[in-house]
Every structure is written in structure tokens, then in C-alpha cells.
Amino acid sequence: MEILIVEDELEIARLIQLSLEKEGFSCHICRDGLSALQMVQEHQPDLIILDLMLPGLDGLEVCARIRQKPGMKDPYILMLTAKGEEIDRVIGLSTGADDYMVKPFSPRELVARVRALLRRSLRQGGQHQVYRTQHFLVDVDQRSANLQLNPNQSEILDLTTLEFNLLTTFVSNPSRVWNRTQLIDKLWGSDFYGDERVVDTHVARLRKKIEPDPANPTFIKTVVGVGYKFEDPAT
Known part of the structure; x- marks a missing residue:
């Protein structure tokens, strides 16, 4: 390293x-x-x-x-x-x-x-993992994410490593409510040192790249007093 x-x-x-x-x-x-x-x-x-x-x-x-x-x-x-x-x-x-x-x-x-x-990385198994929802296609092995803008048009998302891992966590667990501690443990492990608000920073950055209106998010919802959840029906 x-x-x-x-x-x-x-x-x-x-x-x-x-x-x-x-x-x-x-x-x-x-x-x-x-x-x-x-x-x-x-x-x-x-x-x-x-x-x-x-x-x-x-x-x-x-x-x-x-x-x-x-x-x-x-x-x-x-x-x-x-x-x-x-x-x-x-x-x-x-x-x-x-x-x-x-x-x-x-x-x-x-x-x-x-x-x-x-050590921050998704702790996943060895099988090829692809997650699909109505608007997203996330391929974990290829490290690629696509946003379906309409039935005939999609956009390749330009995500940092942390943004990709965060999106994968949300897409692989639709409708689950995550608090900051759970997201830190999922993405970065129990040995995380630092400020929990780093989660808010990365959620905000991800919203800017995937939401039509980041100020009024469609996909990554804030659950007041708890954390975040992802909503987008699976295809």
C-alpha cells in the first residue's frame, strides 16, 4: 500500500x-x-x-x-x-x-x-453479484453502476469507491433503514476511527450524482432520528 x-x-x-x-x-x-x-x-x-x-x-x-x-x-x-x-x-x-x-x-x-x-470495503461473498432495481443496475464484480433515465436511455455513474460501496449497500437492501453505526460497520468495519458524520457527507455526495433533485431525494430517503433507507422497486 x-x-x-x-x-x-x-x-x-x-x-x-x-x-x-x-x-x-x-x-x-x-x-x-x-x-x-x-x-x-x-x-x-x-x-x-x-x-x-x-x-x-x-x-x-x-x-x-x-x-x-x-x-x-x-x-x-x-x-x-x-x-x-x-x-x-x-x-x-x-x-x-x-x-x-x-x-x-x-x-x-x-x-x-x-x-x-x-480496510474499508464491502465484505461480500465470492459469487458474481449484480443488483437491479427499477432505475439502477449495480455490478459489484465489474465495479460499475448504471442509472436508467428512461426505457431507452441509461447513464454510467461516475462514483468514487466509497460512493459505489454505499450505493451497493443501499441497492442490495431496499427499504431497509440504516443508522450511521450500521453503515459504518457494513462498509468500514468495527475498527472504524473517526466522526460518524462522515456518513452524512458521503450520502450527500452520492445524492448529488443519482438524485433528480438532491434537496428532495427520490431514492435515498432520510428517516428522521434514525438514518437512511433506499427506495426504488425492483424490476
Whole structure:
């Protein structure tokens, strides 16, 4: 697994690198936002540890650009910053970060969070899995999802890894009501570290790609006080 460390303080970057390389990860370091975008294209990392306060482009802008133009891989992003205010955490997650840590941090916890992020995948059996509803065709093996706009027209959905996994979870369990804890356990496992509201962020991002009107969703419904459910009759 390849990890890109984007941190302008070299001492901290080296500490992160040493902690991760002891666990068998391959790491690269860069110290500003523009270099980070270039290295993402060159190295296609599995995960990015991204400092919020960077020279040039800040971490929020780097995160947003990576999510807007994913490369061959869709890397997980762990936001790392000295800021601990609630609003910074919310903004970081809303731009597409998968998790958020505040300095000073424990190297041991950082490694645990990295491992938890890299284990995020659907825990499915070995058979070829295809799910169909009235408007969706999701092929798990091919990692493809189609939205049927009308009987004669369909659209291939451009989804990140997390968005695809989330849609598959919903489509494979229509009408089931999921709370945040259940979705985290289903998608990311019981060893998840981080803010449960990351679920809300990914649901909102998925709605923007599949809903005719994301503000008034047709498919992914909010169940007030509980969580979410998917509604679309099977064909």
C-alpha cells in the first residue's frame, strides 16, 4: 500500500513516515499543495495524509481538487491539522476527507486509523453479484453502476469507491433503514476511527450524482432520528 504524506513541517512528516514504514507501508512526502496534486498523479497513492495548513494551496483546496478529478485510484484522505474547532472538522469532511485527526496526535492511533481506512470495503461473498432495481443496475464484480433515465436511455455513474460501496449497500437492501453505526460497520468495519458524520457527507455526495433533485431525494430517503433507507422497486 502506498501512502502520500502532505505535511510542511518536515519533523512531523518524518515521524509519520517512520511510524508507517515500520508497519510495512510505502511512503512519499511532499510539503506543499501544488506538489501534492502532482504526486497524486505520479504515484496514485492508496491513501493521503493531508495537512490542512499548507503553503500555496491549503489542504481543503487540495482535497477538493482530488475529489473533483479522481485519477486511476480514488485515494482515502486523512485530514491532519493543528486546528480542532468543530467547524474545521465539518468543512474538512464536506470537501471529501474520509477522516480527521488533530495535532498533537499519537503515532499509534494514526497507524490504527490508516489501517482502518485501508480496510474499508464491502465484505461480500465470492459469487458474481449484480443488483437491479427499477432505475439502477449495480455490478459489484465489474465495479460499475448504471442509472436508467428512461426505457431507452441509461447513464454510467461516475462514483468514487466509497460512493459505489454505499450505493451497493443501499441497492442490495431496499427499504431497509440504516443508522450511521450500521453503515459504518457494513462498509468500514468495527475498527472504524473517526466522526460518524462522515456518513452524512458521503450520502450527500452520492445524492448529488443519482438524485433528480438532491434537496428532495427520490431514492435515498432520510428517516428522521434514525438514518437512511433506499427506495426504488425492483424490476
